[in-house]
Amino acid sequence: MEHGNRTALVTGGARGLGTEICRQLAHRGLRVLVAARKREAAEEVCRGIGPAAVPLALDVTSAASVAEAVREALGRFGTIDVLVNNAGLSVDASRTALELDEDTLRTTLDTNLVGAWRLAEAVVPGMARGGYGRVVNVTSSYGSLALMDSGRRPAYRISKTALNALTRMLAAELAGTGVLVNAADPGWTRSGMGGSAAPRGPEEGADTPVWLATLPEGDGTTGGLFAERKPLPW
Template sequence: MRHGSRTALVTGGARGIGLEIGRQLADRGLRVLVGARRPEAAEEACRAIGPAAVPLSLDVTSAGSVTEAVREARELTGGIDVLVNNAGVSLDGDLRPPHVDEDILHTTLDTNFTGAWRVAQAVVPGMVEAGYGRVVNVTSSYGSLALMDSGRHPAYRISKTALNALTRMLAAELAGTGVLVNAADPGWTRSGMGGPSAPRGPREGADTPVWLATLPDGDGTTGGLFADRRPLPW
């Protein structure tokens, strides 16, 4: 299906899974706004994606940066139809609770959870006004309460659990507006975060986020957590 009139914003879009999500969305005919903290990284990613990609300076941990980026995006494209909240960090390695560095906890939450909330808060009202939107929060099975069986990576896990809760709340709040909100677990993927030994390539990791970002009209899938296009328990 082609989506030539649609515009997607991908946060953390300059490398890894984010870059591949942008590439696949562009292949499906969307204009792609590549959000990244470093403008030069966004520009390099756009060269890799092709002419459908537009660089956008965006730091999800800064409310001012988010406001300015969304304003610029609207001036460039007229509106944002698809939001992929992909920006994220994993900083706590093999730390176990209750021994967690508070700076690591705050930084992780501010990027993985609050950052996604900031961007959604700026973008979703325009989607509601247009009667169409797709919001995809890139999460992890590490954030699933049903699947949580380890204390490893506690700050990362908690941030993704919070992001999952935000997904559910946004989906409930936006029911019937034409805006669908879902969470995607890309799996352990080779990237700057996942490392070189991960078993999945970026193309495989990007598949489920891209699928959710391009759900067709009439598909009411919302408020779900998916991996490999299949539901996971919250």
């Protein structure tokens, strides 16, 4: 099946890296659901991308919002074939592991981990029934146990480590179903989170997530962590 018959849902699609992922997926012929907390922000992005992009109001921290958004998408298009869990936040840049308050930890986990989990629970069973799916969890090398060398950004690091574990669990659970689940590290990218000093533009940062989101049928790449299309250690 050509990409043009596929529908992708990208969370955090209304700015920065998420917008570029949406743009590149649309360029490859997918119908793209640009998901954002405010529909108006998603609509603005869609106007810039063109008719292949469709706005979707979705707050990953709300189970009710996730359920309603997925119902809307499935009611309109029938399937969601690609899920890019891109929505994320980092609000603990100045903290260490011994300085972190519990509220910051909970807030970070609810978006970066639980939000992605909510979307997977809502979307992936339909992928498995259809025999095709691509799930990309946008993560960071900050979450790699093998590469971890600092206690800075503790909530962010822990959330991405946990997201990496979820990636592995889902990949194992879905083995043989046609659903591939991988994690992508976009690198330090200029965006609302990465800031203007980051060395990589959104176009570069989006490349690996888009590559994993469009792996061809017959490709068995699953359960991996990738940066610049190359494996990273967990």
